[in-house]
Amino acid sequence: xxxxxxxxxxxxxxxxxxxxxxxxxxxxxxxxxxxxxxxxxxxxxxxxxxxxxxxxxxxxxxxxxxxxxxxxxxxxxxxxxxxxxxxxxxxxxxxxxxxxxxxxxxxxxxxxxxxxxxxxxxxxxxxxxxxxxxxxxxxxxxxxxxxxxxxxxxxxxxxxxxxxxxxxxxxxxxxxxxxxxxxxxxxxxxxxxxxxxxxxxxxxxxxxxxxxxxxxxxxxxxxxxxxxxxxxxxxxxxxxxxxxxxxxxxxxxxxxxxxxxxxxxxxxxxxxxxxxxxxxxxxxxxxxxxxxxxxxxxxxxxxxxxxxxxxxxxxxxxxxxxxxxxxxxxxxxxxxxxxxxxxxxxxxxxxxxxxxxxxxxxxxxxxxxxxxxxxxxxxxxxxxxxxxxxxxxxxxxxxxx
Numbered sequence: 001x002x003x004x005x006x007x008x009x010x011x012x013x014x015x016x017x018x019x020x021x022x023x024x025x026x027x028x029x030x031x032x033x034x035x036x037x038x039x040x041x042x043x044x045x046x047x048x049x050x051x052x053x054x055x056x057x058x059x060x061x062x063x064x065x066x067x068x069x070x071x072x073x074x075x076x077x078x079x080x081x082x083x084x085x086x087x088x089x090x091x092x093x094x095x096x097x098x099x100x101x102x103x104x105x106x107x108x109x110x111x112x113x114x115x116x117x118x119x120x121x122x123x124x125x126x127x128x129x130x131x132x133x134x135x136x137x138x139x140x141x142x143x144x145x146x147x148x149x150x151x152x153x154x155x156x157x158x159x160x161x162x163x164x165x166x167x168x169x170x171x172x173x174x175x176x177x178x179x180x181x182x183x184x185x186x187x188x189x190x191x192x193x194x195x196x197x198x199x200x201x202x203x204x205x206x207x208x209x210x211x212x213x214x215x216x217x218x219x220x221x222x223x224x225x226x227x228x229x230x231x232x233x234x235x236x237x238x239x240x241x242x243x244x245x246x247x248x249x250x251x252x253x254x255x256x257x258x259x260x261x262x263x264x265x266x267x268x269x270x271x272x273x274x275x276x277x278x279x280x281x282x283x284x285x286x287x288x289x290x291x292x293x294x295x296x297x298x299x300x301x302x303x304x305x306x307x308x309x310x311x312x313x314x315x316x317x318x319x320x321x322x323x324x325x326x327x328x329x330x331x332x333x334x335x336x337x338x339x340x341x342x343x344x345x346x347x348x349x350x351x352x353x354x355x356x357x358x359x360x361x362x363x364x365x366x367x368x369x370x371x372x373x374x375x376x377x378x379x380x381x382x383x384x385x386x387x388x389x390x391x392x393x394x395x396x397x398x399x400x401x
Contacts, residue, residue, distance in 0.1 A: 007034020023092030025171030067370035153224025242300035370398030
């Protein structure tokens with residue numbers, strides 16, 4: 001696989017030593033957008049998602065793989081050579097792991113002064129030592145950040161936000177901050193080190209709810225399938241047993257909804273000045289009952305089409321089985337297919353988002369572990385004989401396709 005020649009990140013090199021989901025998704029986005037993305041796996045503890053073939057294929061496409069023992073003397077030398085011309089390096093591990101190996105930010109900047117370094121961990125690179133060294137996975141970070149306490153309902157208690165929201169949000173923040181730092185590095189020639197703590201990412205995306213508690217002492221309640229702070233905002237079951245999600249919020253939307261549900265807009269129950277129907281008001285139970293009756297008299301498809309036609313936000317609560325035949329998914333080619341390195345057809349999610357002038361591409365499927373060892377090291381100047389010795393010492397290894 002040659003260096004990519006497409007996308008907004010054409011000409012940029014990203015090296016990442018990450019696994020599972022927190023961290024790799026940031027690199028996956030950059031690979032989709034045209035970066036030359038080199039993925040380093042540990043020969044003894046490969047990516048723990050390797051057994052989930054479909055997940056690896058979706059989020060490691062367009063990347064090159066090398067199985068490298070970084071802490072070993074030879075591996076360290078190879079790693080330094082790899083990052084000399086890299087723009088971004090991403091790692092995911094417990095806080096302080098790379099410093100323990102002697103691979104501090106300062107040591108990496110000796111090799112490449114403009115390198116943007118992204119550290120992804122559960123609790124950050126500093127703080128209370130006992131926390132810094134704690135292991136973390138997505139639901140653990142959800143619990144620690146206060147995010148988990150908002151999920152579920154009063155009957156079920158906290159329910160893990162899926163799929164792996166903490167990992168995804170962390171990766172998005174890691175990608176955004178890395179590209180922002182890259183912009184600065186190109187102007188100044190000075191690199192940056194970014195400390196991305198998973199629990200902090202989950203706290204930051206909770207909008208103003210943490211601040212609401214910190215300033216008023218009010219804990220935002222679990223919402224469940226329907227919002228507690230406003231009526232007509234939630235999931236409703238239809239005649240065919242399928243569900244839709246309806247949002248009746250905002251003056252114009254609410255007016256159209258009240259009329260569509262057969263109620264009297266401008267009445268004492270629903271005066272013209274309101275933008276929402278709030279719990280505890282006289283109109284609340286009437287409005288809720290009208291929505292439920294409306295949905296139970298129609299199929300989910302009928303409710304979806306009718307409400308959207310009159311300007312009330314609504315969607316079928318789709319399962320994956322609904323997506324491939326949905327006309328909008330088809331029109332935008334949101335689902336696409338590509339060929340794996342084994343030559344098999346694979347279906348997955350297309351490049352997101354869509355760039356008009358410099359679009360992303362899928363050049364190839366995800367590599368097996370160490371698939372690109374020879375190509376990567378040959379580019380770095382290693383001879384066939386040197387490669388043979390590295391394999392013998394197990395500094396590099398390779399898995400079967």
